[in-house]
Amino acid sequence: MNQADVSKLMSQLRIAVKPHRNLRNPDGPEGRLLKLRKTVTALVKHERIELYYNRADEARGYAELLISNAIRYGDRHKATMELADYWLLEKQLVHKLFKVLVPRLENCNFSYTRMYKAPRDYPGMYYRKSVLELRGNPYPSLLPDYTNNRNLIHNVLLDEARKDYRREKLAELADKIASESAVNAEKVGSEGDAKEAENVEKA
Template sequence: MNQAEIRKLIPALRVAVTAKKRRFSNPRGPDGRLHKMRTTVNELIKNERMEVNYNRADEARGYAERLISEAIRYGDCHRPTMELADFWLPEKQNVHKLFKVLVPRFKDSQVSYTRIHKAPHVYPSPLFDKVVLELRGNPFPPLEKFTTKRNWIHNILLEEAHREYLEKKYKQQEQEQEQEEEEVQ
C-alpha cells in the first residue's frame, strides 16, 4: 500500500496539528493524561464551549476534530466509530448528541469543527495562557467582536471622494436641466 492509498483511508483534519512534543505531567502517569483528554473532549461535546489551558485545548481539539469527522464519515451504524465514541465520551447522552445534533450540523461544513480564542490573561498570574475552546455553530453569543472599519483612513478618503463625486454629478444634472428649460422657452 503506497502513501496515496493510505491518505484515502484517513481523512485529513481541518486544523493544524503541532508536531512538537507536549510535556504534560500527571501524577497518575499516561493513564491520567489520557483521562484528562477524555474529560476535556467529553465536556467540549457536552457544553460546546469551555475555558482551559492552551496546551490541553490544542491537543483536545485534534481528538474532537477526529471524533466528529469519523462520526460524519461512517455514521452511528459503524462499530469502530461507535467504539471510538464510547471511549472518548463516557457520558452516553453525549454519544447521542454527537450523532443526532453535531453530525447534521457539521455534515456540509468546509471549515474546522472547533475554534480556539485567546482568553484575557491576568497579569501577575503564574498560570498558563487560557483559551476558549468551542464548537462552531454553538448556541452561545459569539466571542469575536465585529470591528467597524469606517474610521480607517482609506475608508474616510473613499467616502469623501464619493461625496464630492455625487455633488459634482448633481450640479452637472442641474445645469443640464436649466439648459433644457432655456431651450424650451
C-alpha cells in the same frame, strides 16, 4: 481505483493530532488520558470551554478525529461507536454527536473546532490560556465586529461624503431662503411705494 475511492481512504482530519504535549499528571498516563477525555466531553457538551493552551491544543485534535469519523462512518460503524464511547464520558452525548453535531458540521469545509488565545491573568503566574469551541455554537462570536469601526478607510470616506452632501443641501437651502427673502423684500418695498403714492395723492 478512482479519485473518489482514494479520498475515502485518506484521512479527512484538518487538525493534526499531537500527542506529545507536556501534560503532567500525578496519576500518570491514565490520569492524563482521563483529563483529555473530560476535555473532549466538556467540549461536546458545552460547545465552548476555556482552559490552558497545551491541553486545549491536544484535546482539539482528538475532538476533530471523533467528529471526522462520526461524519465519515455514521452511527452504524462499530469502531466509530467504540471511539465515541471511549472519548465521551457522558453517554447521552453520543446521541448529540450523531444527531446534532454531525448534521451541522458534515458540509463544513474548515476545521470543526476553533481555538482562540485568551487573555492572561494579571497579576499572577503566566500560563497560556485559550478558548476552544465547536463551529456553529449558539454563543455570541468572540471576534470583534470591525464593520462599525469609524477609523476604517471606507467608513471615513463615507462620513466625508455625507458631510459634503449635507453642506451642499444646506447651501442650497440657504440660497433658497435668501432668494425668497429678497423677493419678499421687493414685494414689501413695492407695496410701501404704492402706499406712499396713494398718501401723496390724498394729501
